[in-house]
Amino acid sequence: MKRANSENSGGSTAESSGHNTPENDEPGFPPTKRLLARSEERGDSDTEEIRQKMNGCGRVNGEAIEEDRIAILDSGAQYGKVIDRRVREQNVFSEMFPLATTAKQICETGKFKGIIISGGPNSVYAPGAPTVDPAIFSCGLPVFGICYGFQLLNKWAGGGVSREKVREDGQTEVLLTHGDSVSPATVASGFRIIASSGQHVAGIAHEKEHLYGVQFHPEVDLTLHGRQIFHNFLYNICKCKGGFTMRSREQICIDEIRQTVGEENKVLVLVSGGVDSAVCAALLHKSLGKDRVTAIHVDNGFMRYNESDSVIKSLNALDLNVHRYNSWPEFFSGTVNCDRKGPKLDQTIDPETKRQIIGNTFMRVKDRVMDELNLKQHEYFLAQGTLRPDLIESASSLASGHADTIKTHHNDTALVRELRKTGRVIEPLKDFHKDEVRELGSSLGLPDHIVHRHPFPGPGLAIRIICADRPYRCADFDETSIKLNILANLGREYQSNGERAFRDDICTSLEGWDLSLLTNSLDEIHTTLLPIKSVGVQGDSRSYSYVAALSSSAKPIPWILFEKIASLVPKILHNVNRIVYVFGDPILYPIENITKTHLTRESVQKLQLADHLATDALFGRDENGEKDKYLNDVSKVVQQMPVVMLPVHFDRDPFTQPNSYQHSFCVRPFITADFMTGVAALPGRDIPEENLFAMAEQIKRLVPGTSRVMIDLTSKPPGTTEWE
Numbered sequence: 001m002k003r004a005n006s007e008n009s010g011g012s013t014a015e016s017s018g019h020n021t022p023e024n025d026e027p028g029f030p031p032t033k034r035l036l037a038r039s040e041e042r043g044d045s046d047t048e049e050i051r052q053k054m055n056g057c058g059r060v061n062g063e064a065i066e067e068d069r070i071a072i073l074d075s076g077a078q079y080g081k082v083i084d085r086r087v088r089e090q091n092v093f094s095e096m097f098p099l100a101t102t103a104k105q106i107c108e109t110g111k112f113k114g115i116i117i118s119g120g121p122n123s124v125y126a127p128g129a130p131t132v133d134p135a136i137f138s139c140g141l142p143v144f145g146i147c148y149g150f151q152l153l154n155k156w157a158g159g160g161v162s163r164e165k166v167r168e169d170g171q172t173e174v175l176l177t178h179g180d181s182v183s184p185a186t187v188a189s190g191f192r193i194i195a196s197s198g199q200h201v202a203g204i205a206h207e208k209e210h211l212y213g214v215q216f217h218p219e220v221d222l223t224l225h226g227r228q229i230f231h232n233f234l235y236n237i238c239k240c241k242g243g244f245t246m247r248s249r250e251q252i253c254i255d256e257i258r259q260t261v262g263e264e265n266k267v268l269v270l271v272s273g274g275v276d277s278a279v280c281a282a283l284l285h286k287s288l289g290k291d292r293v294t295a296i297h298v299d300n301g302f303m304r305y306n307e308s309d310s311v312i313k314s315l316n317a318l319d320l321n322v323h324r325y326n327s328w329p330e331f332f333s334g335t336v337n338c339d340r341k342g343p344k345l346d347q348t349i350d351p352e353t354k355r356q357i358i359g360n361t362f363m364r365v366k367d368r369v370m371d372e373l374n375l376k377q378h379e380y381f382l383a384q385g386t387l388r389p390d391l392i393e394s395a396s397s398l399a400s401g402h403a404d405t406i407k408t409h410h411n412d413t414a415l416v417r418e419l420r421k422t423g424r425v426i427e428p429l430k431d432f433h434k435d436e437v438r439e440l441g442s443s444l445g446l447p448d449h450i451v452h453r454h455p456f457p458g459p460g461l462a463i464r465i466i467c468a469d470r471p472y473r474c475a476d477f478d479e480t481s482i483k484l485n486i487l488a489n490l491g492r493e494y495q496s497n498g499e500r501a502f503r504d505d506i507c508t509s510l511e512g513w514d515l516s517l518l519t520n521s522l523d524e525i526h527t528t529l530l531p532i533k534s535v536g537v538q539g540d541s542r543s544y545s546y547v548a549a550l551s552s553s554a555k556p557i558p559w560i561l562f563e564k565i566a567s568l569v570p571k572i573l574h575n576v577n578r579i580v581y582v583f584g585d586p587i588l589y590p591i592e593n594i595t596k597t598h599l600t601r602e603s604v605q606k607l608q609l610a611d612h613l614a615t616d617a618l619f620g621r622d623e624n625g626e627k628d629k630y631l632n633d634v635s636k637v638v639q640q641m642p643v644v645m646l647p648v649h650f651d652r653d654p655f656t657q658p659n660s661y662q663h664s665f666c667v668r669p670f671i672t673a674d675f676m677t678g679v680a681a682l683p684g685r686d687i688p689e690e691n692l693f694a695m696a697e698q699i700k701r702l703v704p705g706t707s708r709v710m711i712d713l714t715s716k717p718p719g720t721t722e723w724e
């Protein structure tokens with residue numbers, strides 16, 4: 001293995017990191033003492049915060065944990081808190097600290113057995129990129145670097161990290177999401193390559209120094225054997241004993257609620273009918289009793305068809321005081337700020353602005369409701385069923401210091417953050433993931449139809465109507481369209497030199513991947529780049545890019561081929577976030593225009609109908625309506641199925657029919673455990689194909705102005721569950 005000298009490696013040369021000195025005969029390892037001293041001198045601005053965190057460390061709800069501890073240094077990954085969970089579920093206590101935490105701070109406690117460094121949105125070679133105290137790698141504790149953490153490790157030890165032509169996003173057997181890479185030639189000396197992915201290095205180890213790094217994400221569910229990797233690190237390498245068991249999480253939540261609210265005060269809880277708020281309300285009920293808890297459900301105008309009625313029915317059955325408020329005019333005319341200046345929600349296109357308006361309007365409606373119910377602000381706390389992923393994706397400082405905002409969840413807007421600072425917000429589930437909340441709900445005795453209900457986002461259908469007033473076409477649109485078509489038809493004979501060169505380029509870039517399904521396919525795949533944007537998450541950062549539509553006359557529909565194309569497109573075309581299949585005949589005309597779309601009552605009603613038809617067709621409905629809709633076999637495989645309205649009118653010759661006025665609908669059946677990562681459900685394998693055909697036919701027939709129906713084939717990452 002050669003020592004790297006990548007231009008992009010940020011100048012981490014043998015000389016600058018003090019390698020090969022007489023004090024340390026192992027190449028690549030700077031002398032520990034010198035680095036520990038240097039780390040003390042740094043005087044980082046985070047120091048006070050870290051010191052406080054370190055002092056408070058090792059306690060769960062006041063109880064000291066004396067067992068082995070693992071320090072997780074947070075580079076801002078979306079998956080940081082998933083690492084924490086993976087470690088704790090193996091009965092080892094873990095705590096997250098800012099990346100700037102020094103080796104000295106960790107070592108002087110004498111309680112840590114190892115260090116894990118998380119992934120993050122930055123590039124290790126970018127100016128000002130967050131970095132780690134170099135002594136971390138030589139303090140004697142085993143270190144496991146994940147993604148950004150792996151890149152920091154390799155760079156520190158004299159290896160290289162560089163921006164690659166091909167970024168990797170998505171699942172193979174492991175989840176990869178990165179744009180920077182280590183190549184075999186740039187692995188730091190002394191390290192052994194223990195895993196590869198195509199041409200990239202996926203794992204390195206220096207057994208003697210107990211230093212390990214992986215480019216992929218072992219912490220997420222999508223990585224097969226990820227738990228085993230943590231087990232090996234914790235038990236075989238760090239020699240943890242595994243004595244930590246969490247006290248009943250239910251009791252921890254109850255104690256926290258009682259401590260915060262005290263003897264006299266009361267709680268107003270926002271309930272949507274979803275599992276998180278139902279569990280939150282049940283915990284409050286158990287902790288404080290019925291009379292001290294008031295629940296309000298807000299119909300913001302973006303609920304599903306008749307949903308608020310059934311929510312009230314099922315919440316009343318839980319013995320809660322629930323008040324329902326129909327506030328849709330307030331939401332449609334809501335603005336980001338209280339002064340009502342700036343664009344109203346029904347004039348807004350930008351998804352982040354839509355989300356902020358909705359979140360802030362929830363808070364304003366809450367204030368109005370309190371006045372109406374004569375509840376005194378100083379006696380009341382506000383409770384929300386906020387979960388860990390809501391905070392991570394909103395880049396809340398409650399979750400991480402370096403994370404990128406993927407999307408602002410409505411329950412974590414600026415106004416909510418202001419209220420939190422006053423200490424009057426209770427979020428007992430803020431450390432939970434969705435599957436853990438369901439477990440807690442069952443143990444609290446909530447009925448199955450609530451516990452297994454599919455999630456529905458607070459902003460509801462408002463973030464499932466893609467608003468637009470002009471097509472989204474950047475300079476790269478035409479080139480991306482051409483490349484998309486070549487990529488989807490790799491088996492075709494290409495005449496032009498340019499096309500052949502691009503095809504060969506793709507094949508070289510994807511060396512190591514099995515492309516036979518694509519190169520052997522005789523089916524013609526039609527591709528249409530849609531001039532609209534959708535939100536995604538790539539390399540721990542937010543992305544906002546094009547949607548690619550696939551169609552074909554091939555029968556039966558080659559779903560496995562489409563799935564493969566969907567997984568490869570974002571690897572090659574980084575400006576494509578989502579890949580959909582369009583039901584029906586192949587799409588022949590390009591999409592030049594969009595249908596001007598805003599949030600109006602009419603657009604919401606159309607989507608309510610499409611969503612209602614799609615949900616019934618896929619999950620069925622018993623004769624009583626709602627009851628078992630989310631308890632059948634398909635709904636156990638698919639954990640959520642957003643239906644999204646797109647401002648796209650297909651099958652129009654743009655020269656003879658320039659005006660676009662119809663909409664299309666896309667269903668997104670999604671398979672996941674914790675909603676941090678997941679994959680699209682594939683027809684014929686995960687969900688019945690005939691249900692989807694029936695659904696597409698019904699939407700087209702019954703929803704006025706429908707152009708086409710499609711299904712989303714994108715995994716998360718690079719897509720997200722919701723489109724905005």
Ligand SMILES: Nc1ncnc2c1ncn2[C@@H]1O[C@H](COP(=O)(O)OP(=O)(O)OP(=O)(O)O)[C@@H](O)[C@H]1O
Nearest residue numbers: 270271272274275276277298384385455456457458
């Ligand atoms: N329509 C609504 N009325 C009142 N509160 C709401 C409404 N929608 C969302 N909330 C509040 O925002 C919180 C977060 O919403 P979120 O959708 O994540 O959770 P949920 O609705 O309880 O569960 P699920 O994720 O299963 O839908 C809820 O727990 C609830 O406190």
Ligand SMILES: O=c1[nH]c(=O)c2[nH+]cn([C@@H]3O[C@H](COP(=O)(O)O)[C@@H](O)[C@H]3O)c2[nH]1
Nearest residue numbers: 408409410455456457458459675720721722
């Ligand atoms: O209460 C919510 N308020 C929001 O603003 C919000 N945005 C996304 N979601 C839900 O969160 C889960 C993950 O969604 P994404 O993969 O789209 O980020 C999915 O279940 C989404 O439906 C929200 N829930």
Ligand SMILES: NC(=O)CC[C@H](N)C(=O)O
Nearest residue numbers: 119120147148179180539
């Ligand atoms: N997930 C990560 O840690 C990504 C690291 C880095 N931002 C990259 O894209 O390579």
Ligand SMILES: [Mg+2]
Nearest residue numbers: 272274456457
């Ligand atoms: Mg919800």
